[in-house]
Amino acid sequence: MDSAYAPQHPGSRVPVGLRAPFSGRTWRETLYLLLNLPMSLVMFTYTMVVVSLGAGLLVTFLGIPVLAAGLAGARGLGSLERARARALLGLDVADPGPVRAAKPGPMGWVGAVLKSGESWRHVVYCLVHFPWALFTFVFSVAFWSVGWVLLAYPLWRWTFPEYLDRPGIVMWDDGSGHSSFLDTPAEIGFTGGIGLLMVLAGPWVIRGLTQVDRIMVQGLLGPSSLATRVVELESDRGVVVDTAAADLRRIERDLHDGAQARLVSLAMDLGLAREKLAEDPQAAAKMVDEAHGEVKIALQELRDLARGIHPAILTDRGLGPALSALAARCTVPVSVSVEPMPRPAAAIEGIAYFTVSELLQNVSKHAMAGSATLDVWRTEDRLMVLVADDGRGGAHTGAGTGLAGLAERLESVDGLLVVDSPAGGPTRITAELPWRG
Structure with missing residues (x-):
């Protein structure tokens, strides 16, 4: 940062x-x-x-x-x-x-x-x-x-x-x-x-x-408020399209470099095992056993990829459990507080989840923090998310940073990202999303 x-x-x-x-x-x-x-x-x-x-x-x-x-x-x-x-x-x-x-x-x-x-x-x-x-x-x-x-x-x-x-x-x-x-x-x-x-x-x-x-x-x-709003919506639509295209490219790359390559290798190994089945059953059995391990790894990669698209826990149990599971995977201890509230629209839940995911990744990789907190609550018609850490600070939404892209994603749905991160810390990043039930 x-x-x-x-x-x-x-x-x-x-x-x-x-x-x-x-x-x-x-x-x-x-x-x-x-x-x-x-x-x-x-x-x-x-x-x-x-x-x-x-x-x-x-x-x-x-x-x-x-x-x-x-x-x-x-x-x-x-x-x-x-x-x-x-x-x-x-x-x-x-x-x-x-x-x-x-x-x-x-x-x-x-x-x-x-x-x-x-x-x-x-x-x-x-x-x-x-x-x-x-x-x-x-x-x-x-x-x-x-x-x-x-x-x-x-x-x-x-x-x-x-x-x-x-x-x-x-x-x-x-x-x-x-x-x-x-x-x-x-x-x-x-x-x-x-x-x-x-x-x-x-x-x-x-x-x-x-x-x-x-x-x-x-x-x-100046331009009318309606014309200004149309320009903002056109810009936001462009951000959404670019984000969706980037996500599709990421999914394609992950499939090509991960599960797809592993499955191709698995098919070749099974082919060799079939050829050796008659002349060397023990070697074939060993190759099948190795292939079985490869299948498990490929399935895990596909599960991770599916979680990156939309985690099942978020669909089944809602934002609170999903964020708790996300915080548990962070390398920094995270204290989670999610206010009891009705579930917002699935799109808002997904954006909030991936916003927290990216912010916690930043905490793990860049903040050099000893601990972090995650608070989620509802204020009237807005969903509020606050991620704070006691790290070195210095985070900003300047061009070329991950926070800049995150701010653009939030703006595309009338959201807002506020970064308070003086040099030396602590860092407090607040994400504000519209509540759509």
């Missing part, structure tokens, strides 16, 4: 609250809010024009293709917004799926665009984002400007008596010559303190505003 750890670098001595106003992230997010207004103005104007034009022309045949072209343009503007969010907010939103026409030809494409919910969500984004963009532009400019101006007030207050014949900023003026100014040292310091608080709070205010933009971009410009 390999483990990789990034080197630890000492952090800056400047507190994060003081560094935040000058960080690259703060100014990228501020730039995003400043660009909101011109971008949203373009998108809002475009959408209003094409939607109004298309709706007005619906009384004629031209309205439908005009509206479809407008929706396609909105999708193009959405791609620019995703690129802007990716560059300035670090938000990577996948592109929605392409428009797929049920029928070939221009009219098929027009119909597909008009029926596409993703296209209409782009239109909604172009419309609803404009008022938010106007607000964030004005607010961010005003907040940053006031904050920095007040913070620097002690440095530029001299301009009031020098050029405006006033001692400082006017707090109030009743029009009859009675005025109040920020001109005493305490008032000047207080004003600078207010500015400092605004500047220090600015990054968190900006992040709060951009969080709304993140939600809008993800919710309206």
Whole structure:
């Protein structure tokens, strides 16, 4: 089991609250809010024009293709917004799926665009984002400007008596010559303190505003949850197919290299024994006796192979006894605790069994552990399996490891594999499977 750890670098001595106003992230997010207004103005104007034009022309045949072209343009503007969010907010939103026409030809494409919910969500984004963009532009400019101006007030207050014949900023003026100014040292310091608080709070205010933009971009410009789920299912189906093909190859290899080769050798030995039966009965009897031993070995190999496909004890007695038998064969002492519960679906039982089998093999081969524990229980609609050991740790689900393949198998049935294995141990690996009775 390999483990990789990034080197630890000492952090800056400047507190994060003081560094935040000058960080690259703060100014990228501020730039995003400043660009909101011109971008949203373009998108809002475009959408209003094409939607109004298309709706007005619906009384004629031209309205439908005009509206479809407008929706396609909105999708193009959405791609620019995703690129802007990716560059300035670090938000990577996948592109929605392409428009797929049920029928070939221009009219098929027009119909597909008009029926596409993703296209209409782009239109909604172009419309609803404009008022938010106007607000964030004005607010961010005003907040940053006031904050920095007040913070620097002690440095530029001299301009009031020098050029405006006033001692400082006017707090109030009743029009009859009675005025109040920020001109005493305490008032000047207080004003600078207010500015400092605004500047220090600015990054968190900006992040709060951009969080709304993140939600809008993800919710309206990304692929729909249904499309995302379809992609996940297609990927999971590919994993299942690959896993089944790998299992078939393993079974074929085990049969070819094990039981099949032994049975071929057995057939040859029996043939030789038959030839020697008349001339040397004792030698023939010895060869038959050896063949009998070979038959027993071949039967044991076939039983082991059948157990690897689906153990009989799992079918007959359920998950608890099957896991206990599995733990008994582990080279490390394993304490087993299986909560009494109804039997899940056979497929879920099989996946849980082989998950535990692979995890215990890892404990035997790699963990260098003195003991291990196996706990199985049910939580609402999930079957939980926990394998822990006191070994050296360092297990991970990186590419190319057995745990990575195991995680993919679990994901194919909406399961989850969580690995907690710091260097030096202990290791705790939790498998979560859907409960299907």
